[in-house]
Amino acid sequence: MPVSWIILLVLVLAATAYVLGRRRALEGANGDPRRLHSRPVYYGWNAALSALVPAVLMLVVTRLALGSSNLGALLVLAAAIAGVIFALSRTTPDFRARNMVEQVVKAGLILCSSVAIATTLGIILSLVFESAQFFRMYPWQDFLFGTEWTPAFGGGSKLGMLPLLWGTLYISLIALLVAVPIGLFAAIYMSEYAGPRVRAWVKPAIEILAGIPTIVYGLFALVTVGPLLRDWIAAPTGLGDSGSSVMTAGIVMGIMLIPFVSSLSDDIINAVPQSLRDGSLGLGSTPSETIRNVVLPAALPGIVGAILLAASRAIGETMIVVLGAGAMARISGNPFEAMTTITVKIVGQLTGDNDFASPETLVAFALGLTLFVITLALNIFALYIVRKYREQYE
Amino acid sequence: MNDMSIVERKLTQDEIKISARGVQVYYGDKHAIKDVNVDILDKTVTAFIGPSGCGKSTFLRCINRMNDTIDAARVDGKILLDGEDIYDKRVDPVQLRAKVGMVFQKPNPFPKSIYDNVAYGPRIHGLARTRGELDEIVEKSLRGAALWNEVKDRLQEAGTGLSGGQQQRLCIARAVATQPEVLLMDEPCSALDPIATSQVEELIDQLRQDFSVVIVTHSMQQAARVSQKTAFFHLGNLVEYGATDDIFTRPQDPRTESYISGRIG
Numbered sequence: 001m002p003v004s005w006i007i008l009l010v011l012v013l014a015a016t017a018y019v020l021g022r023r024r025a026l027e028g029a030n031g032d033p034r035r036l037h038s039r040p041v042y043y044g045w046n047a048a049l050s051a052l053v054p055a056v057l058m059l060v061v062t063r064l065a066l067g068s069s070n071l072g073a074l075l076v077l078a079a080a081i082a083g084v085i086f087a088l089s090r091t092t093p094d095f096r097a098r099n100m101v102e103q104v105v106k107a108g109l110i111l112c113s114s115v116a117i118a119t120t121l122g123i124i125l126s127l128v129f130e131s132a133q134f135f136r137m138y139p140w141q142d143f144l145f146g147t148e149w150t151p152a153f154g155g156g157s158k159l160g161m162l163p164l165l166w167g168t169l170y171i172s173l174i175a176l177l178v179a180v181p182i183g184l185f186a187a188i189y190m191s192e193y194a195g196p197r198v199r200a201w202v203k204p205a206i207e208i209l210a211g212i213p214t215i216v217y218g219l220f221a222l223v224t225v226g227p228l229l230r231d232w233i234a235a236p237t238g239l240g241d242s243g244s245s246v247m248t249a250g251i252v253m254g255i256m257l258i259p260f261v262s263s264l265s266d267d268i269i270n271a272v273p274q275s276l277r278d279g280s281l282g283l284g285s286t287p288s289e290t291i292r293n294v295v296l297p298a299a300l301p302g303i304v305g306a307i308l309l310a311a312s313r314a315i316g317e318t319m320i321v322v323l324g325a326g327a328m329a330r331i332s333g334n335p336f337e338a339m340t341t342i343t344v345k346i347v348g349q350l351t352g353d354n355d356f357a358s359p360e361t362l363v364a365f366a367l368g369l370t371l372f373v374i375t376l377a378l379n380i381f382a383l384y385i386v387r388k389y390r391e392q393y394e
Numbered sequence: 395m396n397d398m399s400i401v402e403r404k405l406t407q408d409e410i411k412i413s414a415r416g417v418q419v420y421y422g423d424k425h426a427i428k429d430v431n432v433d434i435l436d437k438t439v440t441a442f443i444g445p446s447g448c449g450k451s452t453f454l455r456c457i458n459r460m461n462d463t464i465d466a467a468r469v470d471g472k473i474l475l476d477g478e479d480i481y482d483k484r485v486d487p488v489q490l491r492a493k494v495g496m497v498f499q500k501p502n503p504f505p506k507s508i509y510d511n512v513a514y515g516p517r518i519h520g521l522a523r524t525r526g527e528l529d530e531i532v533e534k535s536l537r538g539a540a541l542w543n544e545v546k547d548r549l550q551e552a553g554t555g556l557s558g559g560q561q562q563r564l565c566i567a568r569a570v571a572t573q574p575e576v577l578l579m580d581e582p583c584s585a586l587d588p589i590a591t592s593q594v595e596e597l598i599d600q601l602r603q604d605f606s607v608v609i610v611t612h613s614m615q616q617a618a619r620v621s622q623k624t625a626f627f628h629l630g631n632l633v634e635y636g637a638t639d640d641i642f643t644r645p646q647d648p649r650t651e652s653y654i655s656g657r658i659g
Contacts, residue, residue: 273502276502276504277463278460278496278502279502279503279568281460281463281491282458282460282491282495282498282569283492283496283514283515283518284490284491284495284515284518285488285514285518286488289518298504298505
């Protein structure tokens with residue numbers, strides 16, 4: 001019997017159980033719902049859940065143990081029916097049906113929240129195991145401190161991470177240099193100067209930027225910003241002749257990050273109590289002095305948190321780098337040269353017809369682990385700062 | 395607290411500091427203050443009393459143009475400070491607020507050190523040329539706010555870490571440090587316990603020697619204790635204004651009498 005049929009049958013059973021449970025509870029109380037411990041619907045739900053929960057558990061067990069078989073389907077239905085009978089036998093006016101139902105709902109909620117945690121753990125474990133395999137084939141010192149990245153399938157490749165890390169940090173730095181001042185000033189304008197009508201237009205308009213897929217930003221970098229920078233700045237000054245450059249990717253990524261910084265900072269600046277602004281204005285300081293001396297220092301921890309969240313976005317960004325900065329792994333201070341980042345090389349090492357046992361492929365997992373550690377540390381740091389800030393005003 | 399000393403100190407000043415003529419305030423469509431005329435004396439504590447929503451805080455905020463920060467508020471009429479109209483186009487509200495200080499209902503110390511809180515105004519207005527002068531202003535203001543002895547050993551600690559009463563006295567010290575001529579207080583004791591309240595009240599009486607103090611209060615006992623002049627507001631009107639003793643013992647208007655005997659409000 002196909003799964004869909006089993007599920008349908010179980011649902012029908014559960015619906016029947018609902019009606020039966022509710023009716024049985026009312027009969028036990030001679031039709032007077034006030035003599036029941038819980039409201040009648042809870043007796044119904046209790047019966048329905050007693051059919052659903054064992055059936056779902058049994059379905060999972062039989063699928064794993066027996067595969068798709070008629071025996072499994074029968075066992076599932078049997079579990080559902082047994083659950084209903086058990087629930088109905090317990091349905092008396094004194095039965096604490098509401099508490100039972102709420103227990104089940106709570107268990108469901110806990111299950112959902114643990115899915116995220118379990119997935120994170122799973123991802124970390126898979127990264128760690130694959131990386132461990134990589135480090136058995138390739139010395140970790142060479143990976144962490146090597147300054148050359150020349151993978152060659154067939155042996156003899158140098159897999160030093162530093163050029164990639166350098167590119168990642170360089171591009172992220174430029175992105176933040178673009179995004180932080182613009183985003184912060186936009187936030188200050190929106191929260192302190194803009195009237196409600198302007199704010200109602202400007203804020204969503206800026207947030208539209210956050211909704212653009214990064215590949216579209218990448219195209220913008222490739223066809224517009226890159227050639228523009230090359231023809232107007234890099235080529236005339238003799239700094240480079242490549243359309244792909246750290247500067248291109250950094251600027252475009254910075255534009256992408258503006259809404260992150262401005263939107264978060266705006267919320268944080270708005271959370272600074274009005275009484276502090278009044279206090280400062282009441283002492284005869286101008287609105288701009290108030291913002292500089294009172295509002296921004298009060299909001300600073302939160303703003304730092306916002307910047308760190310933006311930084312971890314920048315570090316994890318791939319598409320803009322592929323199209324904007326190229327794929328050359330090198331360490332150079334010249335922002336008009338092509339460089340590349342960790343994320344781009346992870347994609348590079350895993351796409352194509354690869355042997356998943358060679359260090360050239362497995363290095364992707366080690367790179368992923370490195371990236372994960374960096375962004376995790378940034379996120380934890382950001383959360384720590386944001387939380388510390390929250391305690392101040394609540 | 396020494397109640398007697400407050401009662402005994404006589405009105406020594408008759409000089410008019412603030413003079414309001416035909417003041418109207420609108421919040422959007424709401425007519426919050428209706429044609430208020432009042433003369434506030436120098437070196438005197440003037441209390442504004444009245445039921446909630448009667449407009450006393452709104453009128454107080456007119457005197458240092460804090461209503462300018464609210465978009466929907468509109469003020470008509472004339473308010474003269476030392477004979478000059480503060481709503482004149484040539485007057486910068488920022489400069490005005492340095493002359494007319496304000497203490498708010500809830501203590502609102504900045505998230506800075508105690509020292510930086512008090513030094514905030516003097517720094518902005520350039521009142522001290524050297525670090526020594528600034529130290530002097532801070533000490534004098536904290537002494538003036540009867541807080542110096544409690545905080546002199548921890549000036550670099552956060553102002554937000556003080557108790558509620560200390561925070562409010564810090565805010566008073568902060569207002570005093572800017573060397574204003576008028577001090578407006580919007581229910582300065584409503585968030586404080588009785589002990590802190592009596593400390594602040596005592597302080598208000600001392601401040602009278604140097605400033606014209608205007609205090610909005612919900613507590614009629616407080617008005618009777620600290621003020622020499624009292625104004626009773628009701629539904630946006632200034633119903634009665636006179637010496638505090640007269641208002642509380644011989645009110646002229648039946649509304650005033652109802653309020654102080656607890657029938658309206």
